[in-house]
Amino acid sequence: MLLPLAWKNIWRNKLRSAVIITAIALGLMCGLTAAAIYINIGTQMVSSTITTGISHLQISNPKFLIDREVNNFVPNAEVIAKRIDSLPQVAAAAPRMLVNGMASSPQTALGVQITGIIAEREKNLTSIASSLLEGNYFEEPWVNQVVIGQELARHLDLDLGSRIVFTFVDVNGELTGSAFRICGIFRTASTQFDRSTVYVKARELGQLLETGMRFQQVAVLFTTLRAADTSLNQIQKIVPEMELQTWRQLAPQLDFMSSSMSLIMYIFLGVILLTLSFGIINTMLMVVLERKREFGMLMAVGMGHKLLFFLVTLETVILSISGAAIGMFLAFILISTLNVTGINLAALSSGLREFGIAEVLYPSLPLTMYPAVGGMVFITAVLSAIYPALRALRLRPAEALRNI
Amino acid sequence: MAVIQALNLTKVYNESEVPVRALHNINFEVTDGEFTAIVGPSGSGKSTLLHILGGLDRPSEGKVTVGGVNLNLLSSTKLIEFRLFNIGFVFQAFNLIPVLTARENVEFIMLLQKRSAQERIKRGQELLDAVGLSNRADHRPVQLSGGEQQRVAVARALASRPKFVLADEPTANLDSKAAGNLLSIMSDLNKKLGTVFLFSTHDERVIHRARRVITLRDGEIESDKNNSR
Numbered sequence: 001m002l003l004p005l006a007w008k009n010i011w012r013n014k015l016r017s018a019v020i021i022t023a024i025a026l027g028l029m030c031g032l033t034a035a036a037i038y039i040n041i042g043t044q045m046v047s048s049t050i051t052t053g054i055s056h057l058q059i060s061n062p063k064f065l066i067d068r069e070v071n072n073f074v075p076n077a078e079v080i081a082k083r084i085d086s087l088p089q090v091a092a093a094a095p096r097m098l099v100n101g102m103a104s105s106p107q108t109a110l111g112v113q114i115t116g117i118i119a120e121r122e123k124n125l126t127s128i129a130s131s132l133l134e135g136n137y138f139e140e141p142w143v144n145q146v147v148i149g150q151e152l153a154r155h156l157d158l159d160l161g162s163r164i165v166f167t168f169v170d171v172n173g174e175l176t177g178s179a180f181r182i183c184g185i186f187r188t189a190s191t192q193f194d195r196s197t198v199y200v201k202a203r204e205l206g207q208l209l210e211t212g213m214r215f216q217q218v219a220v221l222f223t224t225l226r227a228a229d230t231s232l233n234q235i236q237k238i239v240p241e242m243e244l245q246t247w248r249q250l251a252p253q254l255d256f257m258s259s260s261m262s263l264i265m266y267i268f269l270g271v272i273l274l275t276l277s278f279g280i281i282n283t284m285l286m287v288v289l290e291r292k293r294e295f296g297m298l299m300a301v302g303m304g305h306k307l308l309f310f311l312v313t314l315e316t317v318i319l320s321i322s323g324a325a326i327g328m329f330l331a332f333i334l335i336s337t338l339n340v341t342g343i344n345l346a347a348l349s350s351g352l353r354e355f356g357i358a359e360v361l362y363p364s365l366p367l368t369m370y371p372a373v374g375g376m377v378f379i380t381a382v383l384s385a386i387y388p389a390l391r392a393l394r395l396r397p398a399e400a401l402r403n404i
Numbered sequence: 405m406a407v408i409q410a411l412n413l414t415k416v417y418n419e420s421e422v423p424v425r426a427l428h429n430i431n432f433e434v435t436d437g438e439f440t441a442i443v444g445p446s447g448s449g450k451s452t453l454l455h456i457l458g459g460l461d462r463p464s465e466g467k468v469t470v471g472g473v474n475l476n477l478l479s480s481t482k483l484i485e486f487r488l489f490n491i492g493f494v495f496q497a498f499n500l501i502p503v504l505t506a507r508e509n510v511e512f513i514m515l516l517q518k519r520s521a522q523e524r525i526k527r528g529q530e531l532l533d534a535v536g537l538s539n540r541a542d543h544r545p546v547q548l549s550g551g552e553q554q555r556v557a558v559a560r561a562l563a564s565r566p567k568f569v570l571a572d573e574p575t576a577n578l579d580s581k582a583a584g585n586l587l588s589i590m591s592d593l594n595k596k597l598g599t600v601f602l603f604s605t606h607d608e609r610v611i612h613r614a615r616r617v618i619t620l621r622d623g624e625i626e627s628d629k630n631n632s633r
């Protein structure tokens with residue numbers, strides 16, 4: 001019964017109501033859009049780190065983690081990889097040879113991690129093959145092909161087809177090395193990764209190391225993040241002696257980011273709402289002061305405290321929810337549009353790529369966030385109504401009516 | 405039978421600082437069917453008395469009983485409910501909710517009383533007819549003249565079926581014609597429905613309409629006369 005009355009009361013002072021509704025709408029629109037951008041940065045960082053390098057899970061010989069010696073390999077890595085690959089929740093699994101070494105060009109030298117791979121297996125595991133700027137993924141006829149990052153190519157001043165010399169320690173502790181020719185140059189979201197990671201064929205690397213096909217790691221990519229979290233025991237049973245490292249352990253900063261992302265977003269939106277609540281309180285105080293006589297009259301003729309409190313609260317809630325509805329609608333449109341067009345940060349991207357953030361952002365917001373934010377606005381409105389409503393109740397009808 | 409009894413009413417404002425004695429030792433009774441004016445110069449305590457009789461303010465000493473109920477004994481929450489069901493109010497101005505139409509204003513009080521929609525509509529229509537405003541029922545207060553607004557207020561005051569209606573200077577903002585018209589309507593309704601009207605005024609043009617006139621001076625009853633007409 002009070003609803004139509006509350007609605008009409010809101011439009012008594014159109015300008016004032018429009019101002020606060022606009023404030024809430026703009027605040028929420030910007031807040032939600034910022035949240036969508038932040039969440040996209042977060043998921044992009046997580047997924048690009050996972051798909052370019054670390055994968056969801058790395059299986060290693062525990063000794064290798066203490067002492068990165070090529071002899072500390074994963075026994076039967078190829079067979080294990082095949083077995084894990086056949087699990088339904090696994091997207092890909094592949095063995096990797098890992099050795100640290102020095103990459104040199106006629107100009108200069110730089111420390112790198114040389115990764116020996118089986119190209120057709122690794123292709124499914126990482127996005128390197130699809131991140132090539134130039135060349136191809138081990139499709140040249142020559143021996144000793146190498147795929148390197150754009151950043152390394154720049155540092156060493158090398159082009160496609162150039163020679164690059166790798167030096168490293170073999171299984172006998174002897175310094176060894178060989179020249180490779182660049183068949184592909186990739187570029188990921190992370191410059192740091194592009195500078196320090198190179199891929200060669202496992203067979204060729206194994207020969208140089210004199211280890212043959214012995215792999216130091218099996219990397220696993222699951223179909224979903226959730227599967228990655230729930231399949232650990234199953235994998236451990238396949239390789240009881242080996243050490244499992246999840247992406248959460250390998251990149252703890254990303255794990256923190258991914259798990260705290262929505263909490264941080266809610267806190268962020270909460271702060272925006274807190275700020276807006278002062279505007280709401282101020283507006284409603286003005287309303288109450290302006291309508292002193294009316295409230296006095298209503299109490300005089302028999303409107304109870306509860307109802308009056310409810311009326312003021314209802315007006316506050318309608319005002320706030322109207323603003324929120326408009327804000328969320330605009331945010332939805334804006335986010336959906338940006339999600340299609342993307343936000344191109346090319347101008348800033350060299351800096352962002354240091355952190356593994358891609359150049360083009362595609363903001364998106366989980367749909368569950370809208371009702372949750374609606375609920376937060378509702379609570380904010382009810383809390384903001386308390387003080388003005390109490391002020392209305394404090395009026396003494398006899399006094400309110402005297403001040404005519 | 406006594407509808408209202410005022411016993412030794414005294415009201416002192418500002419008791420702690422500079423006390424203002426607005427009412428002193430007021431005693432009187434209002435019985436069924438009365439149409440009574442409270443008159444007196446400005447500051448004589450008319451509003452104070454009406455507010456205390458209507459349970460809007462509490463006396464410093466003495467008591468008011470309405471239909472045998474001692475208002476002093478009611479909590480402020482109970483007092484609001486008591487007013488809703490027992491007392492109708494007409495103030496000098498700002499009687500109506502600006503965003504509601506005349507009809508909605510009259511029905512609102514019955515809504516507070518949780519009366520059925522059927523009854524609200526029926527009684528609302530009857531009362532607007534009675535104050536001669538059925539053709540303006542769907543107008544909002546700003547679209548009505550001062551006199552029309554006061555007539556809606558009278559209809560609203562009667563809608564709750566109160567034991568009596570208190571009107572504090574209902575004609576103060578009206579011209580003579582509108583004031584006379586309002587008083588005729590009040591007087592007619594008093595006769596027709598038997599509802600007690602108690603109104604304050606210092607308007608000579610309407611005093612003669614009352615059948616009983618209580619005159620206040622400096623917070624005391626100076627005279628209490630029946631108008632013989």
Ligand SMILES: Nc1ncnc2c1ncn2[C@@H]1O[C@H](COP(=O)(O)OP(=O)(O)OP(=O)(O)O)[C@@H](O)[C@H]1O
Pocket residue numbers: 417418424425426444445446447448449450451452453606
């Ligand atoms: N809240 C208050 N605090 C202190 N004094 C008050 C207060 N309200 C009224 N008074 C004083 O009490 C006295 C009676 O006031 P009241 O308003 O009842 O007179 P009134 O007869 O209604 O006058 P008017 O014809 O001007 O409306 C006046 O002297 C007034 O100044």
Ligand SMILES: [Mg+2]
Pocket residue numbers: 450451452572573
């Ligand atoms: Mg007065």
